[in-house]
Amino acid sequence: MKTGRTLILLIIPAIIMTACESGPRVQMAPGFDQTPTPIKAQANMMGTPVPTRVPPTPTIEPLTLDNQVYTIPSLTLSFYPPQRWDLLTESDGYVKFSRPDGAAWFEGAVESSGYTLSDEAYTKYVNNLLGSLYGSTKEYQLLDREVLLDRIIVTSSFMKGDQQWYAMDFFLQRDRAVYALSFQAHELAWNSYKDKFSQIIDRVRTQTGYLKDDLVYVFRKPYQAPGGAFELYMPLGWELVRDEEAFPDGVVETISSPDGEANIDIIVLDATQRLIDADIGQISIGILKERISKDLRVLADDVLLDGRIRVDWQVDKTGEGGYTFFWLNGNDLIILTYRHTSDHKGLYQDLLFNIGDSLNFPELVTE
Numbered sequence: 001m002k003t004g005r006t007l008i009l010l011i012i013p014a015i016i017m018t019a020c021e022s023g024p025r026v027q028m029a030p031g032f033d034q035t036p037t038p039i040k041a042q043a044n045m046m047g048t049p050v051p052t053r054v055p056p057t058p059t060i061e062p063l064t065l066d067n068q069v070y071t072i073p074s075l076t077l078s079f080y081p082p083q084r085w086d087l088l089t090e091s092d093g094y095v096k097f098s099r100p101d102g103a104a105w106f107e108g109a110v111e112s113s114g115y116t117l118s119d120e121a122y123t124k125y126v127n128n129l130l131g132s133l134y135g136s137t138k139e140y141q142l143l144d145r146e147v148l149l150d151r152i153i154v155t156s157s158f159m160k161g162d163q164q165w166y167a168m169d170f171f172l173q174r175d176r177a178v179y180a181l182s183f184q185a186h187e188l189a190w191n192s193y194k195d196k197f198s199q200i201i202d203r204v205r206t207q208t209g210y211l212k213d214d215l216v217y218v219f220r221k222p223y224q225a226p227g228g229a230f231e232l233y234m235p236l237g238w239e240l241v242r243d244e245e246a247f248p249d250g251v252v253e254t255i256s257s258p259d260g261e262a263n264i265d266i267i268v269l270d271a272t273q274r275l276i277d278a279d280i281g282q283i284s285i286g287i288l289k290e291r292i293s294k295d296l297r298v299l300a301d302d303v304l305l306d307g308r309i310r311v312d313w314q315v316d317k318t319g320e321g322g323y324t325f326f327w328l329n330g331n332d333l334i335i336l337t338y339r340h341t342s343d344h345k346g347l348y349q350d351l352l353f354n355i356g357d358s359l360n361f362p363e364l365v366t367e
Contacts, residue, residue: 060189063196074212076110077179078205082196093215104185104193112176112216114347117258125178125237125258126152126171132221132236134158166190170201177208216351226251226268229329233358249273262348264355265291267335271328281309284326284335288313292320292339318342
């Protein structure tokens with residue numbers, strides 16, 4: 001069924017839904033005169049670079065790494081942070097440090113892919129993540145990409161407001177864990193700091209044995225269906241493809257896992273003509289069989305309180321399975337399908353349910 005910065009996780013507070021631990025837990029570097037105010041529990045967000053107020057000519061002091069290792073609360077990632085930088089956010093899967101004036105910062109993140117991805121799927125994951133985080137960034141340029149035996153390192157530039165910034169993003173896969181470190185610096189600080197950033201990367205420690213199941217594709221961004229019929233949160237490392245040619249009276253969008261084993265299909269069609277001689281169930285089941293398999297077998301169906309119809313289905317020959325919702329939103333027929341192959345079925349069943357729980361209807365119109 002293969003249809004289907006910074007961290008690249010550029011993780012700026014702007015895109016992800018994952019709860020933080022209260023903190024800080026970091027051991028402060030020499031030179032701190034007082035303990036900063038504890039960080040309150042907050043939601044972590046990952047997103048594209050946003051304008052940051054930075055002095056026009058920041059004073060660039062030498063960057064010195066702490067001699068005490070920092071470890072995130074989940075114990076899965078450790079590194080030596082810069083001295084005298086502020087710890088802004090930390091959780092089981094994410095941490096962010098920043099210079100006090102905001103002229104440079106870096107973050108670390110870890111999430112689970114559920115199992116070890118193939119080289120092809122892992123490359124897609126990284127590319128999808130880059131697209132999610134930099135796709136709308138102003139004047140983004142890829143400056144360098146190194147694919148080494150155990151890591152991928154991407155260097156890029158972009159604009160924040162009217163100021164030039166640079167980033168170094170580091171990716172590492174260990175078993176079912178994907179680690180990412182991202183460094184951003186104002187152009188006046190970049191040349192002074194980039195070598196130290198590389199030193200942090202070279203001394204990173206990973207402990208995948210502590211990885212929890214609740215970190216499976218935990219970094220997500222909001223997705224809005226065509227026409228604004230509904231919203232949900234999709235993983236940053238998954239791909240979104242739009243097909244405007246599949247149906248002359250509508251559009252199809254597919255959200256796919258890096259390995260192609262799990263998809264979310266969104267079909268939005270003009271219902272005014274389609275429902276003249278057929279009901280919504282006939283139309284929707286017919287489209288499912290056309291797109292998935294003529295051997296698709298309906299296992300169960302139900303009418304929900306909000307008017308949506310749910311159908312659970314399976315294709316016996318291939319083992320592919322899933323469930324579909326269809327409903328009317330004004331003159332639009334919406335068909336929303338969560339589907340997975342038989343490979344890693346347990347992983348993707350639970351994950352798709354989790355993603356489905358983020359569904360909301362800001363402009364749902366029922367008739």
